[in-house]
Amino acid sequence: MIIDDSRADRMMVELAFSEVGLDANFIEFGYAEEALDYFNALIKDSPQSASMQIPELIFLDINMPRMDGFEFLEKFSLLRNVPSFQNIIVVMNTTSERDSERKTAFKYPFVDSFVTKPLSDADIGRILGENFVEDYDNLFSGQ
Numbered sequence: 293m294i295i296d297d298s299r300a301d302r303m304m305v306e307l308a309f310s311e312v313g314l315d316a317n318f319i320e321f322g323y324a325e326e327a328l329d330y331f332n333a334l335i336k337d338s339p340q341s342a343s344m345q346i347p348e349l350i351f352l353d354i355n356m357p358r359m360d361g362f363e364f365l366e367k368f369s370l371l372r373n374v375p376s377f378q379n380i381i382v383v384m385n386t387t388s389e390r391d392s393e394r395k396t397a398f399k400y401p402f403v404d405s406f407v408t409k410p411l412s413d414a415d416i417g418r419i420l421g422e423n424f425v426e427d428y429d430n431l432f433s434g435q
Contacts, residue, residue: 293319293347295327295364296385297356301409305351305385308411314420319347324356324364331371346376348424351385351411354393361386362393365400372402381423385409 294302302320309316321327327350334344354361361384371377384397384406394406404423407415 293321293327293350294385295321295324295350295356295361296353297322298353301353301385304410308413308416312413312416314416317345319345324352324359324361327364328367328371331368331377334376335371335374347380349419350380350382352382354384354386354388354397362396365397365403369400369402381419383407383419385411 294305296302296305299322302318302322306316306318319330321330330344334346352361352364359367365382368382380402381404382400382402383404384393386393386406387409389408397403397406405415405419407419
C-alpha cells in the first residue's frame with residue numbers, strides 16, 4: 293500500500309520495485325483518511341471487502357493535506373488489535389530528514405523504516421530482506 297498525496301511519488305515507489313524486477317500489486321491512496329476507510333471496510337467484512345487485500349507493507353508519506361502521516365499512525369495504531377492487521381509493516385517514505393520526525397515515527401513499534409525519497413534499490417533490498425526474504429543478501433544478485 294502506498295499513502296502519498298503526490299501521484300508522482302506513488303509512481304516512483306512502483307517504479308523502484310519494477311526496476312529491481314519485483315512485480316508488486318500496490319493499493320494506492322492520495323489521502324490518509326482514504327486508507328483508514330479501506331481498513332475499516334475490511335473490519336466490517338462487507339461484501340466489497342471480500343475482494344480487498346490486506347497489505348503486508350505500507351509506504352507512508354508524512355506531509356500530506358487533511359491528515360498527515362503521524363495522524364495516520366496514531367489512528368492506525370488503534371486498529372492494530374485486529375489480528376489480520378498485526379503484522380503490517382509501515383515504512384515512512386518522505387522528503388524529510390528531520391531527526392524529530394524520525395524519532396516520532398519510531399515511537400510506533402510497527403514502523404520499520406524511515407527512508408528519504410526517492411526510494412532506492414538498496415532501500416527496497418533492506419526493507420524486504422529484513423521483513424520478508426530470508427536470504428536478502430542475494431535478493432537482487434539472482435542467486
